[in-house]
Amino acid sequence: MNREVEIHVVDSLDDIPAADWNRLAGDNPFVRHGFLSALQDTQCAVKRTGWRAHHLILRRGGDFAGAMPLYLKSHSRGEYVFDHAWADAFERHGLRYYPKAVSAVPFSPVTGPRLIAAEHEDRVLLARGAIELTRRLDISSLHVLFPHAQDIDALTDAGYMLREGVQFHWENLPGEGYASFDAFLATMSHDKRKKVKQDRRRVTEAGVTYTWLRGHEIDQSALDFFYDCYDNTYREHWNAPYLSREFFGQIHADAPESMLLVIAEADGERLACALNMIGGDTMYGRYWGTREFISGLHFETCYMQGIEYCIEHRLARFEGGAQGVHKMSRGLLPTPTWSAHWIADRRFAEAISEFLDAETTAMNEHIEELEAHTPFRKKG
Template sequence: MRRSPKVSDATGTTPVVKVAQGLGKVSAAEWDRCANPGSPNQAGGDETHNPFVSHAFLSALEESNSVGGRTGWSPIHLLVEGSDGTLDAAAPCYLKSHSMGEYVFDGGWADAYERAGGQYYPKLQVSVPFTPVTGPRLLVRDGADDGARDVLLGGLRALRDQIGASSTHLTFLTEGESEDLAGRDLLVRTDKQFHWVDDGFGDFEGFLAALASRKRKAIRRERRDALLNGITIHRLTGRDITEADWDAFFAFYIDTGSRKWGRPYLNRRFFSLIGERMADRILLVIAKRDGRPIAGAINLIGDVALYGRNWGCIEDHPFLHFEVCYYQAIDFALERGLKRVEAGAQGEHKLARGYRPVTTYSAHDIADPGLRRAVADYLTRERAYVAAAQEEYAEAMPFRKGEVE
């Protein structure tokens, strides 16, 4: 752990700004008081516990070597200690030598800048690795010294300049955090995802009743057909998840990852570590045929939302992906009283299954004025495109007219 340049806050005091090259020496309790203070975060979100920014999740990435080493994701977390030595704020930050595993694509920016003679890498990435899930990125504990968020952002800019990074990217921000950073001269980028939102449905049948008749019949048929051929569905949480279950799920994950992008990001040890540390925050959905696991999906459980992450299978069956990833998630959310299901990146096919278009946000702090101007111009046009697309998606939602705004 080392200190970065000092940054004074608005009160004139000088907080201590440190860089931690890993969470091993950072108190889990202090980090989590910033990441998940138990009330809606100060960045404008409604979630009171986002499992992805927890010490347990991020440290599991490090201890399993899913980040660090030659992965191109080098932990370089920023910490702000207040006048009494307490951790007031933190940012999960990584020094990046590429743009993979981020789900906010800036490869075109890198190519253009390097063709013009610049050096885009290294860059700083404030995010949860391999995780396209909205959440706070500038983590500030309740009761922190005034100006802690300003100091954290100032520390990121000082760190960027100190190490010669081209830029800092804060991805999958809450809307409130993106608005705050736009007011601090960062460039805001938008994109889209599809989330299921509980509109007071009560149960799955209540959800279906809100859909247009044709869509309702299609979902019932998909759920029925997914369970043909002797397939059964099993939902596991907490102590019910065994190492054998993780073995099965990892086989699914490897198969899908290898076919989609060549090298899956997460290794087997990572899943054991989160199983040890945060099993009560995990929902593992396993499909079996004649008692043999053939497919599965992992979800993480917040206080407000269920977050779908990885899916995989070793046998292909019609509609099984929809059942395991989408319909089981909706069932679970309704049973737990969760407000929404966030089903990850991309996937327009989710729209027909009751998932709604939502806007996602990122913010970008670019050092070179020329590159900044070019990116700012591009983002103006891209935001307009995303907004127009969202309007079209909203028109295509499968709900009966008048049932859902």
Template structure:
């Protein structure tokens, strides 16, 4: 369905449409935007698996995102003469779950003041706190013109759907800067990532740590497997439906205890394996002949992205082994430069993961709510910046001029 939009004056021939699902656009056209040099100029990835047509369509086709789950697809597409200029993965939301950039306080305050915070528009990858492009620009298109048209289209869609706001989360920093210039409110947060500082092996990495931390990690890895647990790395054609049956069982069990209802259903994992198995790494732990825990990761060109974990048996340090240390092992073997192990978790610091900034942008229609949020975000950005600086002093890496070897 077409939305009128208000593209920049210099690009009045652009047409903005809202797509009610990825079936309305070909995979080749979408992925050309997702992997263009114009889109990826703000990051180090040549291919971000989460914004691929395969990943996003698996969420839709499995029913994980739908009107029923509160994630109604309304992707924004910009065209000129029926040729795609840019797209943005967008959803009409009836709640704030599965986003990892928390605005529940904003919603509560607005509702108490008599406003309606929902629906809202969310430009993101559902259930995925991973930085990546959000304004996907076609090869050869002018990024400023395309971004301006996408922003105008999002605002027109906000008005059409009577949404309170537009939220663009886990975006690349250059996009964040352009969104700020377009009048979006800017927000920051932090995560913990492991960076390969020239290590060839896990022992090289351990050699960069203070002695006590190095010994602690070796002890954790040893204790994690003490009950006779073995670890398997499964990717590509090695992945079978039996593996997904096992993984989903303990993912669902852990998710139910943690959130009440897991976001991803069993069919999603089959579709993911069918459409992009070479981009999937499943780390599985086995004891006494059966799988007892595992973690799913997606493989980029330069980074490994840890996503979901689950277990049906509790073993000391097994979570750290499967999710953090095995991810580092795989990244080193593949020549990847970074491991992103998901949202939150200051416990990652002691395991060699360092704090980094995350970026999001927010466009709020109501002037009163906008002023209140803008004031809050100004103070929050200063707090986050100070916190990242402080946390970076708590990493386990050896300091210059220490006596430790």
């Protein structure tokens, strides 16, 4: 580790060989070279939309040794770690909160590598390099969203403050996994098992059937249908979608096996669709949409079909996405998530630190309360 170290900023990944990047990034599909490049290539995460790339690249002796996806943000949308109260406090005191620096995968609240390096020392260097860049640019703050545990150690060593959140994840049985979906249901309490069966029966009685399409099984018509559903979900909430049809097409072309479409059909017509991403032994629930309301359709399409797929294909876990206490009754359990923050103004840093201490205590109590209401049968 005594070779000369250099950290510099790039505004795209074009000059970083995908093989070098992916070797360090691992199997998390959201931090792969193709995923991050597609966000920029298709104009979804660019300066115009509030995401100006300032990725940090670490080299040792001229060789690529690490990276940190980093953006200058002009707003707080598409992050899923909410700091609007912090921004309001800055503004009330006549201080500028935006732009801020954010290390994240745009529009993707998924835990994964943010300090992409093989060694702890290099992860700390990247974390400190981001602080130095934030100081040099004279901006308010730096935020690292949904980092891996190994990143948290480095971020703590570099002086960041931690913030705890919660998501709901499903875990397969260690080893061989559940023998079947019925075997999984058998571990649930009577009331929860009955509710899942009732919900599934409603969907079946409505004539809904499901098809799983992965990788090259996904053709252009299936992608078009998914995007219509995705777009419709945003429009129903009076928002324009963050991501374009071109983005999903580019992801499918670059890494087809990372994509799974769960398509619901009724009376010979496609009705609803959920997109899941797969990397290694983990599946990530991302987007869904429907053309018609049917009781239980959302839970079945987004969660139960996902769990059933994981059991059949022996995947270890299913991360159901951001928020949603309602997921617990389907067997997804509360799982802590984290973010890390560095605030340039010492007065605000101290105030936010006190806030985070209190918030963490409340979050831990909330998670303990949720865990007391497990949907599974008590052992013993």
